[in-house]
Amino acid sequence: MEDRSVCSTHAPAGNKASLRETSHESHIPSAEVLEAIENVILDVLKSLAQNRAPVLTVARRSDWRNIEDIYYSDILLFGSQSVVDNIINDISCMLRIPRRSLHVLSTTKGFVAGNLSYTEEDGTKVNCSCSATAVTVPSNVQGIKNLISHAKFMLIVEKDATFQRLLDDDFCNKLSPCIMITGRGIPDLNTRLLVRKLWDSFQIPIFTLMDADPHGVEIMCIYKYGSVSMSFEAHHLTVPSIKWLGLLPSDLQRLNIRKDVLIPFTKQDQNKLASIQKRPYIACQPTWKKELEIMEASKLKAEIQVLTSLSSDYLSRVYLPNKLQFGGWV
Helix, strand or coil: CCCCCCCCCCCCCCEECCCCCCHHHCCCCHHHHHHHHHHHHHHHHHHHHCCCCCCCCCCCCCCHHHCCHHHHHCHHHHCCHHHHHHHHHHHHHHHCCCHHHHCCCCCCCCEEEECCEEECCCCCEEECCCCCCCEECCCCHHHCEEEEECCCEEEEECCHHHHHHHHHCCHHHHCCCEEEEECCCCCCHHHHHHHHHHHHHHCCCEEEECCECHHHHHHHHHHHCCCHHHHHHHHHHCCCCCEEEECCHHHHHHCCCCHHHCEECCHHHHHHHHHHHCCHHHHCCHHHHHHHHHHHHHCEEECHHHHHHCCCCHHHHHHHHHHHHHCCCC
């Protein structure tokens, strides 16, 4: 029988990342980046020389099967940050080169805490377990090295408020050593890169703690399968082995959560859930599909904070320990 428990009273020997980075994480040399750009320009010049309209071929990014500073330099030109992001993603997709290899780095909003230390590119040593507050996810994830951890698992938390509550409860140390990460909602690129780098480095179980609603499921899918806007780069950013720990729709029934503390679906929720249920990867996840069907049938959603209706510390004292010990994930 498979042992689904990840809790332990003792920590294993420290896991240290290999000095040789794996191929999917390796940095593309500047010469290759320049060559890709030059090839695009050369094709344009050839077309002009033959009196033909130049064509820039971009793979279809918005396809599930493919699984900010520039904006402020000319606000009137770009109009919004999303316009810049889409242009950069299109260029990255056209050149078939990750945007980080084009030296276009986005602002980080995520936090990390727990049993983890590493050295940043400039030599700064970071110890995520030495502070009562979280550490900001590094802006250059690829540049960090000397990663060391005794963590038994990693927990991705959807919301900053829940993340801070678990931090205050000393969750990273009380149960067993772990690493906690939050993208504070929809994760930015650096947070997704860090999750992938930690998976590559330590190969420990990764669980998600999200609201039991379509938005929470969407965020979880971004970590596991990728976002539609960057599906062309999914193999660099996703961890397919990620497990859904909670809050499961079936948990609401199992724990007899009162209906008066649940939230009725909106039309937007119904549309989002229907969209997720149609995605190819859901068909390959029967347990996920069942949970989504429970959500669809009830037409009710719940935030993680709903567990406080049982007791103020139910999440860290009862819910998570039981889930991790008895394998309550899907």
